[in-house]
Amino acid sequence: MTHSEENYLKVIYHLSVVSPRGVNTNAIAGMIESKASSVTDMVKKLAEKELILYQKYQGVTLTEKGLLAAKMIVRKHRLWEVFLVEKLDFTWDEVHDVAEELEHIKSEKLINKLDAFLGFPTEDPHGDPIPNAKGEIKKIDKQLLSDLETGQKGICVGVKDSASSFLQYLDKQQIALGSKIEIIGKETFDMSLTIIVDGKEMIISNKIANNLFVKLAT
Amino acid sequence: MTHSEENYLKVIYHLSVVSPRGVNTNAIAGMIESKASSVTDMVKKLAEKELILYQKYQGVTLTEKGLLAAKMIVRKHRLWEVFLVEKLDFTWDEVHDVAEELEHIKSEKLINKLDAFLGFPTEDPHGDPIPNAKGEIKKIDKQLLSDLETGQKGICVGVKDSASSFLQYLDKQQIALGSKIEIIGKETFDMSLTIIVDGKEMIISNKIANNLFVKLAT
DNA sequence: AAATATTTTTAGTTTTGTCTAAATTTTAAT
DNA sequence: ATTAAAATTTAGACAAAACTAAAAATATTT
Incomplete structure (x- = not known):
C-alpha cells in the first residue's frame, strides 16, 4: 500500500x-x-x-480487510505518539505531524517491538485508544465535559480535538490528562462553565468543554 | 526534498x-x-x-550543500539503526531495510532528540561513524583484517559489507564488534587466515577478512 | 588513428496521484 | 412534481519518477 x-x-x-x-x-x-x-x-x-x-x-x-488495515495505521500513529512523548520528551501538541510520517513505516516487527518497548500502552498522549496487534480496541468510558451537570466531578481522560492551539491552551491552564475537574456553575447565556481543576477555579468556554473528555468520578 | x-x-x-x-x-x-x-x-x-x-x-x-544534506541522511539512518538494536533488540542484520525508511522522516527535532535519547552515539551497530548535528564525523582508526600480518592482533571495530548473510555468518562464528582477533597464519594459495577470536581458533576466507575492520592492538 | 565497445544522454512512454472543467446524479426547495 | 442547488463523477491534462530504444559522446583496442 x-x-x-x-x-x-x-x-x-x-x-x-x-x-x-x-x-x-x-x-x-x-x-x-x-x-x-x-x-x-x-x-x-x-x-x-x-x-x-x-x-x-x-x-x-x-470492508473487514480495510478496517483492519486502517486500525493498523492508527495503531502505528498512536504508538509513535507515545514514543515521542514518553521517550523523546515531545509535548502532546508537537507529536501529530511527525507521527503522521512515522505511521507509514512498513515493518510489523518494528511496530510490535516498539509496542513492547513502550509497555503495551492502551492510550496515546491525547487519550485516544491504541489498537493492539490484533486490531482490538479497548473501549474507553468517557463523555464530553460539556455534558456534565453542575456539581458533577470527573477526571480528564482525553481531548476530542487535537489542534495544537487547543492543546497549548490546556497546558497554559494546567489542564492535563488525569486532572480532577468539578463543575461549579453553568452560564445559560453562552454555556460557559465555572470549574475547579485540581483545586484551581477557572472559567472555560463551551467550545473548550465540548472538546474535553472526562470520566465521571463520584 | x-x-x-x-x-x-x-x-x-x-x-x-x-x-x-x-x-x-x-x-x-x-x-x-x-x-x-x-x-x-x-x-x-x-x-x-x-x-x-x-x-x-x-x-x-x-556541493557543500549537498554534502551536508547527504550527511544528515546518513546521520538519520545510523541513529535509527542504533535505536533499533539498542532499544528494540533488533539484530545487526535486521536493521538496514527499516532504517532505509526511517531515514526519510523529516524532523530535525526528532533526530536530535533521538540522538540525545541514545546518548549521542558516534558509531552505528556495524561500526560506521555517525555524523553529529553539525555534520562532523569522528574519524575511526581502523584497517581491514586482511591487511594485518601474521602475529598481529586487533579488535574488531566494524564491517565493510553489511549484507545480512555476512552478518549472520559473523554471528554464527561468534565474531562481534569488540572481539579480539589474532592472526595465527596466512595461506598463500587462497589467502585464507587462521585466526584466534576471543580465544577460539578458526579459519576464515580472504573474502571475510577483506570485509572486517579491526583496530590494531599491541 | 581508425574501428569498436562502453557509457551516457536524449526522446518519447508509462504509472501514480493529483488537478480543472464539464457532465451527471442526487438532494432540497419551491 | 418541477426546478434549483449541491455533490459526485467523468474526461482530459499535468508533474514526478521511472522506463525503453535510439543517438551521441567517451574510452578502449587493434
Whole structure:
C-alpha cells in the first residue's frame, strides 16, 4: 500500500465513526486536503483492492480487510505518539505531524517491538485508544465535559480535538490528562462553565468543554 | 526534498568515497537499482537544486550543500539503526531495510532528540561513524583484517559489507564488534587466515577478512 | 588513428496521484 | 412534481519518477 492509499484509508476510518452508513466524497476531500475528483479516483482503486465498498454517489464503507488495515495505521500513529512523548520528551501538541510520517513505516516487527518497548500502552498522549496487534480496541468510558451537570466531578481522560492551539491552551491552564475537574456553575447565556481543576477555579468556554473528555468520578 | 532525491544524494555520498573526482551515472544506477537514463534525469534535478555539480558525461560531485544534506541522511539512518538494536533488540542484520525508511522522516527535532535519547552515539551497530548535528564525523582508526600480518592482533571495530548473510555468518562464528582477533597464519594459495577470536581458533576466507575492520592492538 | 565497445544522454512512454472543467446524479426547495 | 442547488463523477491534462530504444559522446583496442 502506498502512503497515499494509507492516508485515505485512515481518513475513511475516522469519518466512519460519524458516518457509518457511508463516508462522503467531499468529507474525504476535506480531510485529505484534496479535491473531490481526486477522491473518486482513489476510492475506485481502494475498492478494486477490496479495502472499501464503493457505490457511485453513495459514499464508501470499509470492508473487514480495510478496517483492519486502517486500525493498523492508527495503531502505528498512536504508538509513535507515545514514543515521542514518553521517550523523546515531545509535548502532546508537537507529536501529530511527525507521527503522521512515522505511521507509514512498513515493518510489523518494528511496530510490535516498539509496542513492547513502550509497555503495551492502551492510550496515546491525547487519550485516544491504541489498537493492539490484533486490531482490538479497548473501549474507553468517557463523555464530553460539556455534558456534565453542575456539581458533577470527573477526571480528564482525553481531548476530542487535537489542534495544537487547543492543546497549548490546556497546558497554559494546567489542564492535563488525569486532572480532577468539578463543575461549579453553568452560564445559560453562552454555556460557559465555572470549574475547579485540581483545586484551581477557572472559567472555560463551551467550545473548550465540548472538546474535553472526562470520566465521571463520584 | 523527496525520498527519491534523498536516496540519490545518499548513494552519491557513499560512492564519492571511492570516486572523489566524479561519480559515474552507471555506478549510481547500480546502487539505486535503476537505469542510467533515470539517473541522468534525477542528476539534472539535483544539479538544478545546487546539491551536486554535474557536467555531461563527466559524472557528479556533491556541493557543500549537498554534502551536508547527504550527511544528515546518513546521520538519520545510523541513529535509527542504533535505536533499533539498542532499544528494540533488533539484530545487526535486521536493521538496514527499516532504517532505509526511517531515514526519510523529516524532523530535525526528532533526530536530535533521538540522538540525545541514545546518548549521542558516534558509531552505528556495524561500526560506521555517525555524523553529529553539525555534520562532523569522528574519524575511526581502523584497517581491514586482511591487511594485518601474521602475529598481529586487533579488535574488531566494524564491517565493510553489511549484507545480512555476512552478518549472520559473523554471528554464527561468534565474531562481534569488540572481539579480539589474532592472526595465527596466512595461506598463500587462497589467502585464507587462521585466526584466534576471543580465544577460539578458526579459519576464515580472504573474502571475510577483506570485509572486517579491526583496530590494531599491541 | 581508425574501428569498436562502453557509457551516457536524449526522446518519447508509462504509472501514480493529483488537478480543472464539464457532465451527471442526487438532494432540497419551491 | 418541477426546478434549483449541491455533490459526485467523468474526461482530459499535468508533474514526478521511472522506463525503453535510439543517438551521441567517451574510452578502449587493434
